[in-house]
Amino acid sequence: MxxxxxxxxxxxxxxxxxxxxxxxxxxxxxxxxYHFRDKEQLLFASVKERIEAFEQHVLGRVExxxxxxxALREIAxxxxxxxxxxxxxxxxxxxxxxxxxxxASLSAEFREMLNRFRSFHRRLLxxxxxxxxxxxxxxxxxxxxxxxSGILGAEIQYYQDPERIDLTKTLACHxxxxxAWLTIPGGTAGAPVSGGRxxx
Amino acid sequence: MxxxxxxxxxxxxxxxxxxxxxxxxxxxxxxxxYHFRDKEQLLFASVKERIEAFEQHVLGRVExxxxxxxALREIAxxxxxxxxxxxxxxxxxxxxxxxxxxxASLSAEFREMLNRFRSFHRRLLxxxxxxxxxxxxxxxxxxxxxxxSGILGAEIQYYQDPERIDLTKTLACHxxxxxAWLTIPGGTAGAPVSGGRxxx
Amino acid sequence: MxxxxxxxxxxxxxxxxxxxxxxxxxxxxxxxxYHFRDKEQLLFASVKERIEAFEQHVLGRVExxxxxxxALREIAxxxxxxxxxxxxxxxxxxxxxxxxxxxASLSAEFREMLNRFRSFHRRLLxxxxxxxxxxxxxxxxxxxxxxxSGILGAEIQYYQDPERIDLTKTLACHxxxxxAWLTIPGGTAGAPVSGGRxxx
Amino acid sequence: MxxxxxxxxxxxxxxxxxxxxxxxxxxxxxxxxYHFRDKEQLLFASVKERIEAFEQHVLGRVExxxxxxxALREIAxxxxxxxxxxxxxxxxxxxxxxxxxxxASLSAEFREMLNRFRSFHRRLLxxxxxxxxxxxxxxxxxxxxxxxSGILGAEIQYYQDPERIDLTKTLACHxxxxxAWLTIPGGTAGAPVSGGRxxx
DNA sequence: CATGAATGAGGGTTCATTCAT
DNA sequence: GATGAATGAACCCTCATTCAT
Numbered sequence: 001m002x003x004x005x006x007x008x009x010x011x012x013x014x015x016x017x018x019x020x021x022x023x024x025x026x027x028x029x030x031x032x033x034y035h036f037r038d039k040e041q042l043l044f045a046s047v048k049e050r051i052e053a054f055e056q057h058v059l060g061r062v063e064x065x066x067x068x069x070x071a072l073r074e075i076a077x078x079x080x081x082x083x084x085x086x087x088x089x090x091x092x093x094x095x096x097x098x099x100x101x102x103x104a105s106l107s108a109e110f111r112e113m114l115n116r117f118r119s120f121h122r123r124l125l126x127x128x129x130x131x132x133x134x135x136x137x138x139x140x141x142x143x144x145x146x147x148x149s150g151i152l153g154a155e156i157q158y159y160q161d162p163e164r165i166d167l168t169k170t171l172a173c174h175x176x177x178x179x180a181w182l183t184i185p186g187g188t189a190g191a192p193v194s195g196g197r198x199x200x
Numbered sequence: 201m202x203x204x205x206x207x208x209x210x211x212x213x214x215x216x217x218x219x220x221x222x223x224x225x226x227x228x229x230x231x232x233x234y235h236f237r238d239k240e241q242l243l244f245a246s247v248k249e250r251i252e253a254f255e256q257h258v259l260g261r262v263e264x265x266x267x268x269x270x271a272l273r274e275i276a277x278x279x280x281x282x283x284x285x286x287x288x289x290x291x292x293x294x295x296x297x298x299x300x301x302x303x304a305s306l307s308a309e310f311r312e313m314l315n316r317f318r319s320f321h322r323r324l325l326x327x328x329x330x331x332x333x334x335x336x337x338x339x340x341x342x343x344x345x346x347x348x349s350g351i352l353g354a355e356i357q358y359y360q361d362p363e364r365i366d367l368t369k370t371l372a373c374h375x376x377x378x379x380a381w382l383t384i385p386g387g388t389a390g391a392p393v394s395g396g397r398x399x400x
Numbered sequence: 401m402x403x404x405x406x407x408x409x410x411x412x413x414x415x416x417x418x419x420x421x422x423x424x425x426x427x428x429x430x431x432x433x434y435h436f437r438d439k440e441q442l443l444f445a446s447v448k449e450r451i452e453a454f455e456q457h458v459l460g461r462v463e464x465x466x467x468x469x470x471a472l473r474e475i476a477x478x479x480x481x482x483x484x485x486x487x488x489x490x491x492x493x494x495x496x497x498x499x500x501x502x503x504a505s506l507s508a509e510f511r512e513m514l515n516r517f518r519s520f521h522r523r524l525l526x527x528x529x530x531x532x533x534x535x536x537x538x539x540x541x542x543x544x545x546x547x548x549s550g551i552l553g554a555e556i557q558y559y560q561d562p563e564r565i566d567l568t569k570t571l572a573c574h575x576x577x578x579x580a581w582l583t584i585p586g587g588t589a590g591a592p593v594s595g596g597r598x599x600x
Numbered sequence: 601m602x603x604x605x606x607x608x609x610x611x612x613x614x615x616x617x618x619x620x621x622x623x624x625x626x627x628x629x630x631x632x633x634y635h636f637r638d639k640e641q642l643l644f645a646s647v648k649e650r651i652e653a654f655e656q657h658v659l660g661r662v663e664x665x666x667x668x669x670x671a672l673r674e675i676a677x678x679x680x681x682x683x684x685x686x687x688x689x690x691x692x693x694x695x696x697x698x699x700x701x702x703x704a705s706l707s708a709e710f711r712e713m714l715n716r717f718r719s720f721h722r723r724l725l726x727x728x729x730x731x732x733x734x735x736x737x738x739x740x741x742x743x744x745x746x747x748x749s750g751i752l753g754a755e756i757q758y759y760q761d762p763e764r765i766d767l768t769k770t771l772a773c774h775x776x777x778x779x780a781w782l783t784i785p786g787g788t789a790g791a792p793v794s795g796g797r798x799x800x
Numbered sequence: 801c802a803t804g805a806a807t808g809a810g811g812g813t814t815c816a817t818t819c820a821t
Numbered sequence: 822g823a824t825g826a827a828t829g830a831a832c833c834c835t836c837a838t839t840c841a842t
Contacts (some may be wrong), residue, residue, distance in 0.1 A: 010301040012215035017832060030807050033834065059256040090300075093356075097297045100290075100359055111361050145370045146377070149353030156293075156352050157345060159300055161311050166398045170345045177346065180384065181377045198366045217815060229817085230824050239816065411702040414614035417811055430814085430828050439812065440670075482692045490700075493756075500690075500759055501610040511761050512629060545770045546777070548752030556752050559700055561711050566798045570745045577746070577781040584780065598766045617836060629838085634805050641835065 005046045009091030011100045013043055040103075047095060047106065050088055051113050057082075058120075068128035069179050072121075076151065076171040081169055083155050090159050093152065118144045125182075134182040141198040143182075151176040205246045209291035212298045213243055219398075238262065240303075247295060247306065250288055251313050257282075268328035269379050272321075276371040283355050283367055290359050293352070318344040325382075332380040341398040343382070350374040407444045409491030412498045413443055440503075447495060447506065450488055451513050457482075468528035469579050472521075476551065476571040483555050483567055490559050494551070518544040525582075534582040537575075541598040543582075550574040605646045609691035612698045613643055614638075640703075647695060647706065650688055651713050657682075668728035669779050676751065676771040683755050683767055690759050692753070716771075718744040725782075741798040743782075750774040757763040 003025035007016040018039055022029045037043040058078055062071045083089045092110070099106040121144040128134035154174065158167040203225035207216040218239055236242040238293045259277055265271045283289045292310070299306040323342040326332035354374065358367040403425035407416040422429045436442040446572035458478055465471045470515055483489045492510070499506040521544040554574065558567040603625035607616045612625070618639055622629045636642040658678055660676045683689045699706040721744040728734035754774065758767040 005268050012298050012302070015298070015302055018834085019832075026239060027353050028807055029834085030836090031805075034807095039833065094300075096296055096360065097294055097356070098215070100294075102212070102215055105245065107360070110377060111308060112358060114357060115364070119820060139369075139373070141368070142369055142373045145354065145357060145365060146350065146373050149351075149357060149370065151347065151353065153349030153351065153353030154345065154354050156297070156356075157314060157349060160307070160314060164315070164398065165345055166342070169339075169342055169398060170349065173339070173342045173346050174349065175216065177377065177381045180381055184380065184384070198364065198369060218817085219815070228824055230819090231822075233817070234822060402733060412614060412698050412702070415702055417700070418813085419811075428828055429814090429828075430830095433813065434826060434828095438705070448740075456724065466665070494697055496729060496760065497694055497756070498612050498615070500694075502612070506673060507760070514757060515761060535684050539773070542766070542769055542773045545754065545757060549751075549757060549770065551753065552747050552756050553749030553751065553753030555650065556756075557714060557749060558614055558696070560696065560707070560714060564715070564798065565740070565745060569739075569742055569791065569798060570749065573739070573742045573746050574749065577777065579778045580781055580784065581755075595690065598764065598769060618838085619836070621836075628803055630840090631801075635801060 001042070001046055001049065004042055005050060006087060007041065008046060010093055012094055013039075014098070016101075017143075018042075043095070044106065044109075047092070047109060048139040050091055051109070054082070054088065054092070055113075055116065068124045068131070068133060069182075071124050072147070073175050075121075076175045077168075079151050079155065080168045082169045083158055089155060091136065093155060093159070114148070118148055121147050128182065129131050135184065138182060139198070143178075145198065147174075147178055150178070201247055201249065204242055205250060205291050206287060208243065208246060209241070209287040209294055212294055213239075214298070214302075215270065243295070244306065245294070246311075247309060250291055251309070254288065255313075255316065268324045268331070268333060269382075270326050272347070273375050274380065275321075276375045277368075279351050279355065280368045280371045283358055289355060293355060293359070297324075301380055303342070314348070321347055327383065338382060339398070343378075345398065347374075348349070349379055350378070401442070401446055401449065405450060405491050406440055406442060406487060408446060409487040409494055412494055413439075414498070414502075418442075443495070444506065444509075447492070447509060450491055451509070454482070454488065454492070455513075455516070467533075468524045468531070469533060469582075471524050472547070472579065473575050475521075476575045477568075479551050479555065480526060480568045480571045483558055484562075489555060493555060493559070512550070518548055521547055528582065537585065538582060539598070543578075547574075547578055550578070601642070601646055601649065604642055605650060605691050606687060608643065608646060609687040609694055612694055613639075614698070630795075633675065639688060643695070644706065644709075647692070650691055651709070654682070654688065654692070655713075655716070657785065663688070668724045668731070668733060669782075671724050672747070672779065673775050675721075676775045677768075679751050680768045680771045683758055684762075689755060693755060693759070714748070718748055721747055721789075728782065738782060739798070740745055745798065747774075 004016075004021045006123050007021050010016075011020075018029050018032060021042075022032050025032075032042065036045060058075060061073050065074060070174045085149065092113075095106070096110040097113075099110060100163060101107075118141075123142045125134060125138070125143055129136055129140070151171065151174070154165075154167060155168045157170075157189060158165045202251075204216075204221045206222050206225060210216075211220070218229050218232060219341040221242075222232050225232075236245065258275060261278055262271045262274050264272060264356065280288065292313075295306070298308060301307075318341075322340050324333060325338070325340045325343055329340070351371065351374070354365070354367055354370045358365045358370075364388055402473065404416075404421045407424060409422050410416075411420070416421075417428050421442075422432050425432075426528075432442065433464060458475060461478055462471045462474050465474060479489065484503060492513075495506070496510040496514075499510060522540050524541055525534060525538070525540045529536055551571065551574070554565070554570045557570075558565045604616075604618075604621045607624060610616075618629050618632060621642075622632050625632075632642065636645065651768075654755050656676060661678060662674050663670045664676060680688065692713075695706070696710040699710060701707075716742075724741050725734060725738070725740045726742055729736055729740070750776070751771065754765075754767055754770045757770075758765045
């Protein structure tokens with residue numbers, strides 16, 4: 001399955017043939033079909049495994065941190081590290097983009113994943129507000145979206161051009177900027193935006 | 201070709217068959233092959249057309265703005281608008297992700313596109329610094345990467361979950377945060393990051 | 401399609417590969433798939449064509465015969481001839497048996513075909529009764545079933561053992577016996593059977 | 601093996617996978633392969649078992665009947681009963697049709713079976729003639745073929761449309777008609793047919 | 801005896817591409 | 822310019838069969 005994840009991450013779902021996975025994994029197609037009903041099920045299993053592993057990993061690392069600011073820093077650090085170590089994060093990103101209009105149920109899976117991720121950040125942000133560490137006047141949902149955006153966008157650019165993009169530095173910059181904005185005493189940041197809160 | 205762009209945007213390159221494009225466009229496969237040598241060439245033409253159109257559009261809108269801050273705001277606004285009007289931006293994002301390991305020359309095209317985009321932002325940032333509007337101590341290349349990250353990441357989340365994500369608001373928040381950070385007098389933003397400048 | 405009918409007649413649906421049909425027809429699989437959506441559709445088209453052709457053929461031959469007895473003789477003659485000339489009749493029989501539990505809609509098609517065939521015989525029998533040529537006390541529906549049985553059963557035995565079974569003779573015997581029974585003045589034939597008429 | 605017979609009866613040989621049989625029987629494929637060399641051998645064993653059982657059953661029931669007419673009636677009754685109780689008769693019919701051009705040795709098996717069945721009837725018919733119960737001028741071989749035809753054909757129609765076809769009634773009608781024809785004093789039945797006796 | 805895992809050939813189907821018309 | 826027909830490679834998947842345990 002690790003091989004499948006790797007192939008899917010590189011070539012996408014449609015671009016990965018069962019044959020390719022099998023050959024890369026050193027088994028035959030038949031063996032794959034013995035363990036997975038079909039290509040889609042293999043994809044689902046891979047996706048689920050990866051999502052869970054990532055969430056577990058993040059939770060394990062962040063849970064024990066008392067300070068929300070430190071938690072955000074740690075998340076960014078983890079993402080940067082992961083993106084550079086293997087292509088598990090890229091696997092998720094690639095499949096997420098591809099699934100948009102081609103696989104409704106898979107897309108739902110990713111939607112919920114991102115939703116959980118944002119929800120996790122909202123919790124952190126509210127914690128910071130309650131402790132008086134963060135400003136009260138930021139729109140928490142929008143801020144969560146925006147924080148996640150910075151991570152995803154940086155990853156994309158990194159995958160695209162790893163030699164030119166310093167992912168660690170970019171994410172560090174992102175976090176510091178985000179935290180700076182959250183701690184500016186009387187800022188109006190995000191406030192000028194009209195409309196109610198996002199349904200995020 | 202508009203049809204091709206639409207199909208590629210939705211289903212990706214591997215997931216789009218010539219037949220699908222032809223049928224959606226109301227012509228026959230033969231007709232497509234009269235105008236484009238092969239599927240890849242059709243993709244290249246589509247991508248080039250879209251990239252140029254987008255860059256032209258941005259330049260046309262931003263060039264006349266004297267204020268770098270206003271320029272950044274306008275760029276975010278354009279991206280938000282485009283992402284919601286049609287799927288041209290999504291086309292680029294989808295193909296960019298898919299091309300990573302499957303089409304070297306196309307990926308190079310996208311790499312250069314993103315590079316031009318970042319370079320454009322670097323120019324804006326330096327302009328702001330020269331005019332004294334922006335702080336001097338920010339690492340311009342990293343800041344450019346980070347600004348683009350916010351845009352890309354927000355778009356992805358929006359494509360993924362348009363009902364939950366308010367793209368306009370998110371990008372507005374992103375810009376304001378970015379500008380706030382650029383104008384804080386004595387910030388240390390981005391500075392703590394070690395290492396030289398990015399090769400962006 | 402003629403080739404397809406021949407193959408299906410010989411090896412059944414499951415036993416006939418698209419490759420086999422294509423090779424036997426001297427074209428490629430792709431060519432087949434250009435004209436027929438899939439294997440099943442090819443089967444359906446073949447079955448429909450054969451059923452219609454047979455019914456047309458029988459109707460054309462029998463319609464102009466004024467005498468119901470002659471009509472029955474002609475039907476038996478046609479079936480005997482057809483079964484020996486080509487394997488179109490065998491095609492229908494083979495597929496009919498195979499479709500029973502494997503293809504509901506195809507089976508329905510065959511069911512209706514046989515139903516029409518029996519209905520056609522019922523009409524002939526009633527005609528004979530009205531003209532006073534046939535006895536009044538036979539259960540027409542059951543008689544129709546039974547006449548058709550004789551034909552089908554003889555065909556099966558013929559396909560199974562063409563060297564031992566003289567189909568023409570058997571069917572002639574069947575018809576004459578059937579007609580003799582229909583014209584015996586005071587027979588009780590079929591009558592002893594209890595129960596109402598069949599829903600045939 | 602009962603399960604195998606059931607599956608083969610429903611889906612035919614080509615349409616039945618070893619997996620299906622194993623699953624339906626609640627064992628694993630490996631277990632099947634322990635008892636039967638391969639799929640074909642399983643089929644042969646099933647066919648042989650069924651043929652023998654049926655013949656044994658008929659013989660046991662008919663042997664003690666002194667009257668050939670009663671014997672014919674009993675045979676029809678048995679066939680009608682069997683066809684409705686289980687699908688053992690259908691198993692034979694299905695496989696017989698399928699084997700025609702796909703399995704020479706199996707087809708030979710069926711050919712001999714039908715041959716024995718007809719031979720059995722020929723014996724009955726001759727017995728009737730010797731005892732003066734049946735007319736002398738019928739062509740015994742052809743009559744035997746024709747009697748069997750009626751049974752097979754009725755079964756097919758019944759399998760095809762059990763709701764519309766009353767098998768018991770049809771076979772009863774068949775027997776009575778057959779017997780009536782055999783006992784008509786001066787009939788010319790079957791006689792007009794030219795040619796020598798069948799090699800049945 | 802029985803199982804679970806694995807294999808490899810072959811089947812149905814799709815699809816980029818070509819070509820005569 | 823455009824079409825319909827055709828090709829052949831490759832893809833997903835099934836299935837009879839084998840084998841270590």
